Structure formats: C-alpha cells, structure tokens
Amino acid sequence: xxxxxxxxLLVLPALVPVAAVVGxxxxxxxxxxxxxTPLVGQPELSLDAWRxxxxxxxxxxxxxxxxxxxxxxxAAGVGLCLALAATAVVRRSRLLGALAAxxxxxxxxxxxxxxxxxxxxxxxxxxxxxxxxxxxxxxVGGQWWxxxxxxxxxxxxxxxxxxxxxxxxxxxxxxxxxxALLGAGRWARFRYVTLPLAAPALGVASAVTxxxxxxxxxxxxxLGRPYPEPLPVMAVRxxxxxxxxxxxxxxxxxxxxxxxxxxxxxxxxxxxRRLSAxx
Amino acid sequence: xxxxxxxxxxxxxxxRGGALHAGHAALAAWLxxxxxxxxxxxxxxxxxxxxxxxQAWGTAGLRDAVDAxxxxxxxxSTVLGLVVAALATPxxxxxxxxxxxxxxxxxxxxLAVLLSPLVLPPFAVALGLDVLLLRLGVPSPVGVVxxxxxAALPYxxxxxxxxxxxxxxxxxxxxxTLGATARQTVFHVQLPLLAPALAGAAFLAxxxxxxxxxxxxLVGGGQLVTLPLLVASAAAATGNEAQVxxxxxxxxxxxxxxxxxxxxxxxxxxx
Amino acid sequence: MSGTLELRGLTxxxxxxQPPALAGFTLDVPAGSCVAVLGPSxxxxxxxxxxxxxxxxxxxxSVLLDGRDLAGxxxxxxxxxxxxxxxxxxxxxxxxxxxxxADRVRGVPRRQARERAEHHLELVALRGYGDRxxxxxxxxxxxxxxxxxxxxxxxxxxxxxxxxxxxxxxxxEEMHDLLADLxxxxxxxxxxxxxxxxxxxxxxxxxAVLDGGRLQQAGPMRELYAAPASxxxxxxxxxxxxxxxxxxxxxxxxxxxxxxxxxxxPDGPGVLVVRPEAVRVTSPADPxxxxxxxxxxxxxxxxxxxxxxxxPGPGGASVEAELATGEELPAGRTVGLVLPVAxxxxxxxxxxxxxDAARSPISHG
Numbered sequence: 001x002x003x004x005x006x007x008x009l010l011v012l013p014a015l016v017p018v019a020a021v022v023g024x025x026x027x028x029x030x031x032x033x034x035x036x037t038p039l040v041g042q043p044e045l046s047l048d049a050w051r052x053x054x055x056x057x058x059x060x061x062x063x064x065x066x067x068x069x070x071x072x073x074x075a076a077g078v079g080l081c082l083a084l085a086a087t088a089v090v091r092r093s094r095l096l097g098a099l100a101a102x103x104x105x106x107x108x109x110x111x112x113x114x115x116x117x118x119x120x121x122x123x124x125x126x127x128x129x130x131x132x133x134x135x136x137x138x139x140v141g142g143q144w145w146x147x148x149x150x151x152x153x154x155x156x157x158x159x160x161x162x163x164x165x166x167x168x169x170x171x172x173x174x175x176x177x178x179x180a181l182l183g184a185g186r187w188a189r190f191r192y193v194t195l196p197l198a199a200p201a202l203g204v205a206s207a208v209t210x211x212x213x214x215x216x217x218x219x220x221x222x223l224g225r226p227y228p229e230p231l232p233v234m235a236v237r238x239x240x241x242x243x244x245x246x247x248x249x250x251x252x253x254x255x256x257x258x259x260x261x262x263x264x265x266x267x268x269x270x271x272x273r274r275l276s277a278x279x
Numbered sequence: 280x281x282x283x284x285x286x287x288x289x290x291x292x293x294x295r296g297g298a299l300h301a302g303h304a305a306l307a308a309w310l311x312x313x314x315x316x317x318x319x320x321x322x323x324x325x326x327x328x329x330x331x332x333x334q335a336w337g338t339a340g341l342r343d344a345v346d347a348x349x350x351x352x353x354x355x356s357t358v359l360g361l362v363v364a365a366l367a368t369p370x371x372x373x374x375x376x377x378x379x380x381x382x383x384x385x386x387x388x389x390l391a392v393l394l395s396p397l398v399l400p401p402f403a404v405a406l407g408l409d410v411l412l413l414r415l416g417v418p419s420p421v422g423v424v425x426x427x428x429x430a431a432l433p434y435x436x437x438x439x440x441x442x443x444x445x446x447x448x449x450x451x452x453x454x455x456t457l458g459a460t461a462r463q464t465v466f467h468v469q470l471p472l473l474a475p476a477l478a479g480a481a482f483l484a485x486x487x488x489x490x491x492x493x494x495x496x497l498v499g500g501g502q503l504v505t506l507p508l509l510v511a512s513a514a515a516a517t518g519n520e521a522q523v524x525x526x527x528x529x530x531x532x533x534x535x536x537x538x539x540x541x542x543x544x545x546x547x548x549x550x
Numbered sequence: 551m552s553g554t555l556e557l558r559g560l561t562x563x564x565x566x567x568q569p570p571a572l573a574g575f576t577l578d579v580p581a582g583s584c585v586a587v588l589g590p591s592x593x594x595x596x597x598x599x600x601x602x603x604x605x606x607x608x609x610x611x612s613v614l615l616d617g618r619d620l621a622g623x624x625x626x627x628x629x630x631x632x633x634x635x636x637x638x639x640x641x642x643x644x645x646x647x648x649x650x651x652a653d654r655v656r657g658v659p660r661r662q663a664r665e666r667a668e669h670h671l672e673l674v675a676l677r678g679y680g681d682r683x684x685x686x687x688x689x690x691x692x693x694x695x696x697x698x699x700x701x702x703x704x705x706x707x708x709x710x711x712x713x714x715x716x717x718x719x720x721x722x723e724e725m726h727d728l729l730a731d732l733x734x735x736x737x738x739x740x741x742x743x744x745x746x747x748x749x750x751x752x753x754x755x756x757x758a759v760l761d762g763g764r765l766q767q768a769g770p771m772r773e774l775y776a777a778p779a780s781x782x783x784x785x786x787x788x789x790x791x792x793x794x795x796x797x798x799x800x801x802x803x804x805x806x807x808x809x810x811x812x813x814x815x816p817d818g819p820g821v822l823v824v825r826p827e828a829v830r831v832t833s834p835a836d837p838x839x840x841x842x843x844x845x846x847x848x849x850x851x852x853x854x855x856x857x858x859x860x861x862p863g864p865g866g867a868s869v870e871a872e873l874a875t876g877e878e879l880p881a882g883r884t885v886g887l888v889l890p891v892a893x894x895x896x897x898x899x900x901x902x903x904x905x906d907a908a909r910s911p912i913s914h915g
Contacts, residue, residue, distance in 0.1 A: 003382060010377035011389055014370040014432050021429040022395050025407030032410065039410065082306055093303050099310040105534030106314075107490030109507050110527040113514045117316040117524065122328040124316035133328055154313055174638055177605055179651070180625040181632045182703045188655035189626075196642040208397070215400020217493045218507075222514055232402045232493075239406050239497065247410075254403035265398045 026258065033251035039244045049248030056234060057256060064230040064257070067145055067220065068213040071152035076206045078153065079160025080198065086161065087168040097165060103158035108151070112219040115151040116140055140223050147223040152216075156209040163205040164198050171197060199275055207268035211261045231257045320524035340521025347509055349526060356489050356506040356530070359427070363488030366428045368481045371435025372473075378436070379443035390436075397433045401426075405497040412498065422498045427491055431484035438483065442476030478544045482537055489534060506530045552739040553616045553629065553706030555579035555602070561610035562597050571597045572763045574611070579707065584733060584740040586754035588747060588786065594763040595743045599711050602741060604628050615706060631700035632709040635716055637692035639684035645695055646671070646680030652703035670698040673735070674728060690721040694728070701736065710742040714749065726752045747771075747787050759783045775825060777813060777895050784823045784897060790870040791829070793822040794899060802896055805863035806841040809889065811896050820896040826856055828893035829871035831879065832886040839886030843869065845879050855879070859887060 031037045035046040050057075086097035106114075118124050120140045121133040139146040172194060179193045217232035224233065231253055238250035320326065324337030377383050378390055396404070405426060412422040446469070454468045455461075470477070492507040499505075510526045513519055560575040572594040579585045589595040600606040602613050604625040613620045620628055631652070639648050646667045647654070653663035664680075671677055674694040679687070687695065693713060700708060714722045730753070733740070744750050750757045751771045758768040759782070767779040778784040781792065795804025797820040802809050804822060811822075834842045843861035846868070850856075853875045861867045869887055873879060 004384065007377040007383045010373040011383055014374035014393060014436060015389060017370075017425065018396060018429050018432055019392050021408060021426060022392070022399060022404065024411055025404040026399075027407075028411045029403065029407030032407070037410070078306070078309060081302070082310075085303055085306060091299060093306075096303060096306055096310070099307060102535060102538070103310055105486055105490075105538050106531050107486075107492075107507060109490070109492050109510050109514075110317075110530055111313065113510060113523050113527045114313040114317045116514060117320055117520060118313050124319070125312075127329050127331050130329070151313075154309070158310065174634075174636070175640060177625070178632070178634070178638045179640075179655070180605075181603055181628075181630060181709075182652040182655065182699065183626050183629075183631075184651070184655035185624075185626050192651070192655055193640060196640075199642075211398055215402065217402045218511060222511065232400060235406060236402055236493070236497065239409070250406055254400070254406045257400050258403045261398050261400055 026255075029251045029254050029258075033248050033255050035248055039247055049252045052246075053238075053249040053252045056228070057231075057253060059228045060231045060234045060253070061256065061260065063145075063228055064214055064232075065260070067149055067152070067230060068210050070145075070149045071156065071213045072206050072210040074149065074153035075156035075160050075209050076202060078157040079205065080164060080202060082157060082161035083164035083168055083198070084194070086165050087172055097161075100158040100161040100165075103155065104162060106155065108155055108216060109218045109222070111151050111155045112222040115147050115154065116223055119147045119150065141225045143225070145220075145224060148220050151219050151223060152209070152213045156213070160202065160205040160209065164201045167201040168194065168198055200272060203268065203272045203275055207265060207272075210268070211264055214261055214264065215257055231260075317524050317527055320520045321528050323521055323524075326520075340525040343519060343522035344509075344513075344525040344529070347513065347522065347526070348504060349506070349509060349529060352504055352506040352509045352526075353529060355503060357533070359423070359491075359495075359503075359505060360485040360487075360489035362424055363427045363431050364481045364484040366424070367431035367435045367484035367487070368477060370428075371432055371480055371484070372439045372477065374432075374436045375439025375441075376443045379440045379446075380448070390440075393436050394433045396430050401430060401491075402493045402497065404429075405494045409498055419498055419500045420503055423491075423495055423503055424488075426494050426498060427488045428484075430491075430494070431487040434483040434487070435480040438476055438480045439473075442473050446473060475541075475544055478541045482534075482541045485537065486534055490530065552581045552737055554581045555707050555739060555741060556614040556617075557598070557602065557611070558614065559611035560598065560601050560608050560613070562594075562601060562606065563609050570594075570609075570763050572601070572608075575760070575763075575765055576611075577758050577765070577768065579739055579741050581739050582737045583756065584742060584754045586742045586744055586750035586757045587760055588744060588750045588757050589760035590745055590786065593760045595745075595760050596711055597763075598760070599632065599709050599741065599743050602707070603630050603632050603709055629706040630709055631703040631705035632711060633693070633696045633700050633713040635712045637689075637696040639687075639692055639695055639699075641684055643684060644680065645676070645682050645684055645687070648684055648695060649680075649699045649702050651699060667698075667702060670702040671695075673701065673732065674698045690717055690724070693717065693725065697725075697728075697732075701732070701738070705738070707739045707741060710740060712744055715744070715746065722749070729753060759786060761786070776893070778823060778897060780897050781821060781823070781900055784895075787825075789823050789825055791822075791824050791826065791868065793867045793869070794865075795820065795822055797896055802894070805861055805865060805867040806869070806887075806889070809840060809894060810891055811894055812891050813895070815896045819899050821899050823895050823897055824869070824889050824893055826870040826872045828890055829869060830888040830890070831857065831859070831871050831873060831877075832888055834884050834886045836886045836888070838888050840889045841869070841887045842884060843867075843887065845881050845883045845885060848879065848881055859885060861887070 028037070033049050035048060036043045082096055082100050085093045086100065116123070121136040121138065126133065126136040175193050175197065176189055179189045184192060215232060217236055220230045221233050221236070224230065229237065235250045235253035235257065238246045238253065319333060321340055322336050323333030324339045325335040326333035374393060378386055383389050408422070408426065450468050450472060451464050454464045459467065490507060492511060495503055495505050495508060506526065507530065510523065510530060513523045513526055557575060557577045560572055561570055562572045563570045575598060577585065587595045587598050597606070601608050604620065604623060615629065640651065643651070646664055649667035649670050650663035653666055654660065668680055671680055674697055676691060676694055676698065679691070684695070697713070714725045717725065726749070732738070742750070742753060755770065756768060757771050757774060759766040759774065761782040766783045767774060774783060775787060778787065778789065793804045793806055795802050796818065797811065797815050798817050800811050800814065802811050802820060802822050806822070809822065832839055841861050843859040845857050846860045847858040848855055851872070855873045855878065857871055857873060857879055859869045859871060861869060871887065879885065
C-alpha cells in the first residue's frame with residue numbers, strides 16, 4: 001500500500017461524515033428554500049419563501065452583523081489585553097491566564113444565564129452599585145442588545161486571550177529582548193514587535209469569534225428582545241412554527257446565514273494572508 | 280524565570296505600577312464578575328432586591344433543579360459528551376496524522392472540508408438536515424450524535440494535526456530499529472508521546488457534546504432532554520433564579536474538573 | 551561611536567544556596583578592541599553578556615560604559631547591540647526592515663532607515679537581499695543579517711553570544727573574516743563569548759578565561775598559551791600534558807627529572823604543563839633529551855601526528871607531542887623528549903578533588 005493510499009484511508013473516516021452532513025444540510029436547505037422539497041404539497045421551483053422572508057431578513061441580517069461586529073471588537077480588545085498581561089515579560093499575571101483558561105469550558109448558554117443574573121434590572125450589578133431597578137437601563141432585552149454583546153465579548157475574550165497568549169508565550173520573550181537591545185523602548189517593542197507577532201493569531205481568533213457569534217442562537221434567544229430578531233433566532237422560530245408552510249422561509253434564513261458566515265471567513269482569510277508573511 | 284530579577288524594575292514609577300495593578304484588577308473582574316451571581320444564587324433561598332447578598336441561604340435551588348430532572352439531564356449530557364469524544368477523537372487523530380505526515384491528495388481542500396463545520400452555523404446545518412433525517416427515518420439521538428461529532432471533528436483534527444506535525448518521527452524510527460513492530464510502535468511510542476494532545480482533543484470533543492443546545496433542540500425533537508435544555512427552559516421563565524444557578528453550575532463543574540485533569544496529564548507527560 | 555566598557559566585580563546568584571553563576575568578575579574592554587570571554591558551557595560566560603546588556607541585573611558589582619554606571623538603565627538605553635547564537639530575525643519583517651529596525655524605533659523616517667539598512671547589508675556582503683522575507687535565508691545569511699542589524703544600531707559596544715557556533719566550519723571561518731574586516735572598517739568595541747579557543751584566538755585582542763563563574767586569567771592568547779595560570783586554563787586551551795611534582799628554587803622535580811622553569815614560581819607542589827606543539831621528539835640517545843619514554847598511542851591530526859609518550863617512574867607520566875609534518879612513529883618505539891625551557895609552565899595543583907584527579911590524563915595512563 002502506498003503512503004498516498006494509506007493517507008486517504010486515514011482521512012476518509014473523518015472526511016466522509018463531515019462532507020455528507022455539511023453537503024446534505026446545505027443542499028437540503030437550498031432545495032427547501034426554493035420550494036423543491038416541501039413538507040406538504042407539490043414540489044415547484046419558486047422564490048416565494050425568499051420573498052416572504054425578505055423584509056425581516058434584511059433587518060435580521062443588519063442586526064446579526066452589528067451584534068457580531070460589536071462583540072468581536074470588544075472580545076479582541078479585552079482578549080489582547082488579557083494575553084499581554086498573562087505573557088508579559090515584566091510583571092506577568094499567572095492569575096489572569098488561569099482565570100481566562102477556566103472561562104473557556106463555560107457553555108455559552110450558562111454564560112447567558114449568568115449575564116442575565118448579573119445585568120438584569122434586579123440583577124447583581126445594579127444591587128452592587130446601589131441602583132434601583134427602575135433607574136437601571138434595560139440591558140437585558142433592551143434596544144441596544146447590551147447583555148447579548150456582553151456575553152459574547154466575555155466568553156470570546158477568554159478564547160482570544162488563549163489563542164494570542166499561546167503565540168506570545170512561545171516567541172515573545174526572545175524577540176522582545178532582541179528588540180530592546182536594538183534600542184526599542186516599551187511602546188516601540190509593543191508597536192513594532194509584539195503586535196505584529198500577535199496580529200495573525202488575533203486576526204484568526206477574531207474571525208472565529210465573528211463567525212461563531214453570527215451563527216449562534218441561544219444567547220440572543222435568551223437575552224435579546226422579541227423583535228427585531230437576529231438571523232438564528234428568526235430561523236429557529238420559523239422552523240418551530242406550527243405552520244409547516246413557513247418551513248421554507250426558515251431554510252432561506254439558514255442559507256443566508258451560512259452564506260454570510262462563508263463570506264466573512266473568505267474576507268478574513270484574504271486579509272490575514274496580506275497581514276502575515278508567515279503561516 | 281520566576282526567580283529572575285526584573286532588570287527594568289527601577290524604571291517603574293509608582294504611578295505606572297498602580298495603573299498596571301488597576302488594569303489587572305479590572306481584567307480579573309471582567310472574567311470573574313459574571314460568575315459571582317451564579318454562585319450566590321445557587322445557595323440562596325431568598326434574595327430580593329436591593330440586597331447585595333442573599334437574605335436566606337439554603338438548598339431550594341438544588342431541590343427545584345432535581346425536581347426539574349437535573350439528574351437524568353446530567354446523565355444524558357455526560358453520555359452525549361463521552362460518545363462524541365469517543366467518535367471524534369480517533370477520527371480526528373487519524374485525519375490529523377494523514378494531513379500532517381502523509382501526502383493527502385488535495386490536502387488543502389480536504390482540510391477546508393474538515394474545517395467547514397466551524398464556519399457553518401450549527402442551527403443552519405441542523406435545520407437543513409432535520410427534514411432529511413426525518414425522511415430517512417434516522418432515530419433522533421443518532422442524528423444528534425452524528426451532527427455533534429461532525430461539529431467536533433474540526434477541533435480534534437486541527438489539534439492532532441498540529442501535534443503530529445510537532446511530533447518527532449525519530450522516536451518511532453528508533454523504536455523500529457530496536458525491534459518494535461509498526462503496531463507496537465504506534466501503541467508503545469506514538470500514542471504515549473501524543474497523550475497530552477489526545478487528552479486535549481478528547482476534552483474539546485466532550486465539550487461540544489456536553490454544552491450543545493441548538494442541535495439537541497432542533498434535531499433531538501424534545502426526546503433528548505440534556506442539561507443545557509433544562510438550563511434554557513429554566514432561564515426562560517422568571518422567578519426561579521436559584522434553580523437556574525444550580526443547573527448552570529452543574530453544567531460548568533464537570534468540564535472544569537476535566538480541564539484540570541487534562542492539564543495534569545499534560546504536565547505529567549512533559550515531566 | 552565605540553565606547554569603553556568596564557565590568558567591575560560582577561556577581562550573579564541565580565538561586566540562594568547554589569554556587570554563583572558569576573563571582574566577582576572584572577574585565578576591561580577598551581574602546582575599539584575585541585575581548586573574548588572563553589569558557590566551557592555552564593562557566594557563566596553568557597551571564598556576563600546578559601548582565602552587560604541589562605537583560606539581567608547583577609547581585610553585586612557594576613557595568614560601566616565610558617565611566618558611567620549603567621545600573622538601572624534598561625537594555626534599550628544602554629547603546630549596546632547583541633547577536634545571539636540563534637539569529638532571531640523578526641519573522642514578520644523583510645531582511646531590509648530587520649536591519650532598519652533600530653533606526654525605525656529611534657524615529658528615523660522609513661525611507662532613510664531603509665537606505666541605511668541597504669548600506670549595512672552591503673557591509674555584510676548581502677546587497678540585493680533586502681526584499682526577501684527573513685525566513686527565506688540560509689543559516690549563514692541569517693547570521694550575517696543579524697550582524698548587520700546589530701551594526702545598524704550603531705552600538706557603542708557590540709555583544710556577540712557564540713554567534714557562529716551553530717554554523718559549519720567553512721561558514722564560521724567566513725564569518726571570522728567578515729568580522730575582522732568589519733573591525734578594520736568600523737572600529738567597534740566588541741565583547742565576544744565563545745567556548746572555542748580557536749575562535750577567541752582568531753577574533754580577539756584579549757581573552758578572558760572563565761571557569762565555574764570565576765575569572766581564571768586574562769591576557770593576549772599568546773600569553774595564555776605560554777603561561778597558563780591554572781590547570782583549567784591549560785585544559786581549555788587544549789593542553790594535555792600534566793606532570794605533578796615539586797618546585798624548589800625555580801626547578802620542577804618530577805618523574806621527568808629536574809627541569810628549570812622559565813618564570814618565577816613559588817616553592818611547593820606544582821604541575822608542569824607543556825603544549826604538545828612545543829615538545830620535540832628525538833632519539834633516546836640525543837644528549838639534548840630531557841626525558842625518555844615509550845610511544846603508547848598515535849593519533850592522526852591532518853598531516854601531523856600526535857603521540858602520547860609514557861615516561862616510566864613512580865606514578866609514571868604521559869607527555870603528548872606533535873610530530874613534524876610527514877614524520878611517523880610506531881607505537882612501542884622508545885624516544886627522547888625535548889621540553890624547551892621557554893615553553894615549560896608550572897601551575898598550582900588542584901587541591902586534591904577526586905573528580906579533577908580522575909580527569910587528568912595521568913591517572914588514565
């Protein structure tokens with residue numbers, strides 16, 4: 001058996017289920033959204049589902065992109081600070097590294113429940129600050145989706161810190177010393193050495209955060225407001241509807257989200273390729 | 280480096296040191312603060328606003344959680360996590376090995392396909408497949424396991440690919456020259472050397488199954504009531520914060536214990 | 551641009567209770583000179599550089615640059631540049647931007663910094679390599695770029711931490727020539743750390759031998775070869791003959807007989823050391839012979855052969871000698887040995903530590 005054949009045999013058990021599930025899911029969703037595989041009635045190619053969903057689809061898309069962008073920016077900023085503090089050559093904080101690592105296995109759903117208990121108008125934070133429930137802005141279920149963004153930023157900042165921190169820990173020290181010996185001060189070392197070294201990892205982690213947030217259902221469902229809805233909430237509501245005729249609309253929303261996620265990843269990959277001269 | 284004195288220490292003014300401490304404290308608060316009300320509520324029988332601490336401590340939350348089915352939910356989530364880990368870890372290890380050490384035809388494209396579940400929203404995959412699984416008559420727990428295994432494969436593949444890429448084949452060559460068969464080499468040299476990476480991959484795969492909500496909700500069709508489903512239904516209602524807190528904590532603790540265990544495996548392997 | 555570096559009583563203890571990595575180390579590096587710190591691994595020689603560069607701070611002693619104490623001055627403001635054994639080229643920058651790094655962080659406009667970088671690349675014979683990514687170079691080229699990058703920082707002292715020891719012999723010699731050339735053109739002050747006596751000999755004006763964190767001897771290489779101050783120095787420089795004996799009135803008495811010593815030595819026990827190159831092998835009947843013995847081992851060393859001659863007597867003694875080019879001697883032959891007076895040196899015996907005794911060639915026979 002050639003090494004090529006061996007390699008194919010090793011990779012197939014993983015490749016087949018992934019390709020089958022992803023391919024079948026996408027094809028099935030597209031067909032359903034186009035009216036070709038209806039649960040009731042005759043198959044007929046039509047854009048009815050897309051037309052019916054169009055109005056809310058636009059709002060939902062803007063909202064989803066907005067939430068994902070806000071959460072990603074916050075998570076990347078805080079995560080970078082965490083990574084720097086956890087790997088700093090001077091005054092390294094092991095505690096922050098450990099806390100960030102311990103946040104990783106907390107499920108997003110639990111994070112949402114925790115943020116709800118923290119930020120609701122009778123939650124822990126207003127009590128801690130001594131603000132009466134009536135004076136507390138509606139962060140949970142409010143107009144600005146603060147609690148939703150906060151939950152994603154909280155969880156994903158730990159993820160960003162872990163990814164960026166591992167890169168910095170492995171290469172930061174020796175390059176930092178070399179730069180110092182070439183006359184670079186604290187800020188110059190950050191600007192010209194640490195940040196460029198961390199940038200590819202930061203970019204990848206941010207892209208993953210953005211795509212995850214875009215497609216995640218439970219946090220927005222739990223901490224958001226009933227209307228308008230982000231894409232995943234809209235899709236799941238339509239899919240669970242008693243009216244089987246709206247199923248194709250749910251499929252249309254799912255296809256839209258998948259296309260957006262794919263586009264975001266492709267854009268991120270292009271930007272990253274430009275950003276880094278190395279792998 | 281803990282013992283090394285800081286060469287730049289004399290240049291830290293007190294103001295800068297203070298700002299640094301304030302920054303570290305703010306970051307620590309950011310990480311810890313959301314979990315504080317969870318812990319307090321879990322042990323609170325009565326905690327009405329505006330009190331900063333519960334007025335009465337007790338186990339009402341625990342009782343409510345058990346009544347809501349926390350026991351069986353916990354068991355189902357554990358089994359789901361273990362099954363997903365048991366499937367996704369070996370498959371990811373094999374694919375990772377192939378991608379790292381052998382010539383896979385169209386390796387880049389293969390890797391892209393294996394990573395695609397990371398990009399596609401799980402709810403979209405679940406919605407798309409739901410109807411199909413229904414038509415094919417696949418039992419819903421099998422469908423859930425299939426989808427979650429596919430969702431876990433990107434993590435296990437990437438992790439094991441990196442581990443195999445960093446793995447020094449010299450050890451295996453040495454074992455073969457010392458008379459070990461190919462099979463013995465895998466089990467006595469390769470796998471022990473890769474134990475930390477395997478433990479990490481299994482942990483991530485377990486997490487995927489353990490903490491999933493939306494796939495279980497959409498594909499499980501309400502038959503598979505796991506711990507996250509209980510958390511969500513409790514959190515959607517009002518006035519049962521203690522129960523939410525207990526359910527939430529019980530879905531955080533097992534992964535935390537596992538995380539520490541995985542860390543210990545890694546440390547022992549390095550020592 | 552080149553400064554005068556003085557190290558005064560530098561001491562560094564890494565962990566309490568352990569022997570110091572460096573103890574009371576004092577060394578002068580005059581402006582424009584090249585001083586090598588020579589020592590085996592673990593001798594503390596890298597600690598000297600880290601303390602000098604400010605990457606580590608001493609537990610005692612001071613680093614003076616042009617008379618100014620550098621205590622508390624961070625590495626980036628010390629006006630030193632260091633080349634490590636690993637090139638550590640910044641992977642996110644091109645070759646040119648690596649060399650331009652010091653200028654860029656000093657605020658020199660990008661254009662000007664790049665022009666200067668180009669000039670420094672020419673200095674290390676890498677003109678035209680500027681656009682390449684730092685990772686697309688061979689090991690020797692990487693180390694040249696690292697050198698150019700350090701020189702472009704216009705350091706007052708250039709620190710070299712075994713910069714060439716990862717290179718193969720040919721490349722290493724090329725780098726030695728390059729550094730010698732750069733010294734002529736730029737006159738930098740250089741502090742070099744190495745474990746290779748040949749490298750120290752090729753590059754440095756003065757060599758300081760370090761062993762166990764303590765300075766053993768400092769001076770021109772020629773002087774260290776002629777009159778090593780200790781067994782450690784003699785061994786580090788490749789000395790293999792060690793004959794224990796006693797000194798009285800300038801005469802060393804041992805198995806080899808009574809041999810006059812060229813330099814004044816205090817009376818008492820002393821070990822006679824002679825470099826193999828200095829020993830002349832002659833016929834046993836030669837009246838000039840200081841001792842006679844039997845060839846017990848022959849080792850080839852290029853065109854020349856190195857022979858070990860066993861001299862009989864209480865305890866015996868082994869003397870190593872390098873033969874003239876083309877000369878051959880079989881093992882078992884009885885020969886005479888001439889130890890020229892000027893090449894004899896007597897060093898204090900190591901005070902009876904068994905490990906040192908076991909390491910000495912005498913007990914191996």
